[in-house]
Amino acid sequence: MSMREMLRKRRAVRNLRPEPVEEDKIAALLEAATWAPNDRLREPWHFYVIRGEAKRQYEEAAHAYLRERFPTKPHLVEESLKVLLSTPLVIVVTSDIIPGDPDSSRDNEYAAACAIHSMWLAADELGLGFVWRTRGIGLVHDDRMHRLIGAPANRKVIGTLFVGYPAEEPPATKRTGYADKTTWLLELDSESR
Numbered sequence: 001m002s003m004r005e006m007l008r009k010r011r012a013v014r015n016l017r018p019e020p021v022e023e024d025k026i027a028a029l030l031e032a033a034t035w036a037p038n039d040r041l042r043e044p045w046h047f048y049v050i051r052g053e054a055k056r057q058y059e060e061a062a063h064a065y066l067r068e069r070f071p072t073k074p075h076l077v078e079e080s081l082k083v084l085l086s087t088p089l090v091i092v093v094t095s096d097i098i099p100g101d102p103d104s105s106r107d108n109e110y111a112a113a114c115a116i117h118s119m120w121l122a123a124d125e126l127g128l129g130f131v132w133r134t135r136g137i138g139l140v141h142d143d144r145m146h147r148l149i150g151a152p153a154n155r156k157v158i159g160t161l162f163v164g165y166p167a168e169e170p171p172a173t174k175r176t177g178y179a180d181k182t183t184w185l186l187e188l189d190s191e192s193r
C-alpha cells in the first residue's frame with residue numbers, strides 16, 4: 001500500500017479488545033515516533049507507557065475526574081470508564097517546555113504531534129487500533145495525568161494514546177476536498193495588498 005493510501009485509510013479506533021499488545025509492537029510504535037521531524041533535533045518528546053498497576057491508578061484518577069466533571073450523569077461516567085477498562089495499552093506523550101522561549105516550546109508541541117501521527121500510522125500497519133485522546137478520560141487538560149506519570153514541570157502532556165486490537169471496524173469519516181481549503185497565490189490582486 002502506498003503512503004498516500006495509508007494516510008487515507010488511517011482511522012480513529014475507539015473500541016479496543018482487552019488482550020495485551022506485544023512488546024515488539026509497542027517498541028515498533030515508539031521507534032516510529034522517534035523519526036518524526038523536530039526543530040533543531042531537540043527530540044522534545046517523552047513517552048510514558050501505562051499498563052498493569054499504573055493503568056489501574058489511571059483508571060482511578062479517570063473515575064474521580066469523570067465523577068467530578070459529570071456529577072449528574074453516572075451512565076456517561078460508566079460508559080467512558082468502560083472504554084478505558086477494555087483498553088490494554090495507554091501511551092502518554094509529553095513535549096518539552098523551554099523556559100523563557102514560548103516559540104520553541106510551541107514548536108516542540110508540533111514535533112510531538114508529528115510523532116503521534118507517525119505512531120498512529122505505524123499502529124495501523126501493525127493491525128492495531130489507536131486513538132489520540134485529549135478530552136474527557138484522556139486527562140490531557142487535567143493536572144491528574146501529569147501527576148500520575150510523574151513528569152517534571154518542564155514536560156507538557158500533549159496526548160493520551162489508547163492502543164489495542166480493534167474490537168470493531170471504525171466508522172468511516174469524511175474530509176472536505178482540498179480545493180475548499182486552499183488559496184492558490186499565483187495571481188495576487190495588487191489592490192488587496
Ligand SMILES: Cc1cc2nc3c(=O)[nH]c(=O)nc-3n(C[C@H](O)[C@H](O)[C@H](O)COP(=O)(O)O)c2cc1C
Nearest residue numbers: 010011012013014131132133134135136138170173
Ligand atoms: C489533537 C487531537 C485530539 C483528539 N482528541 C480526541 C478525544 O479526546 N476523543 C476522541 O474520541 N477522539 C479524539 N481525537 C480523534 C478525532 O476525533 C478523530 O481523528 C476524528 O474524529 C476523525 O476521525 P478519523 O481520524 O477516523 O478520520 C483527537 C484527534 C486529535 C488530532
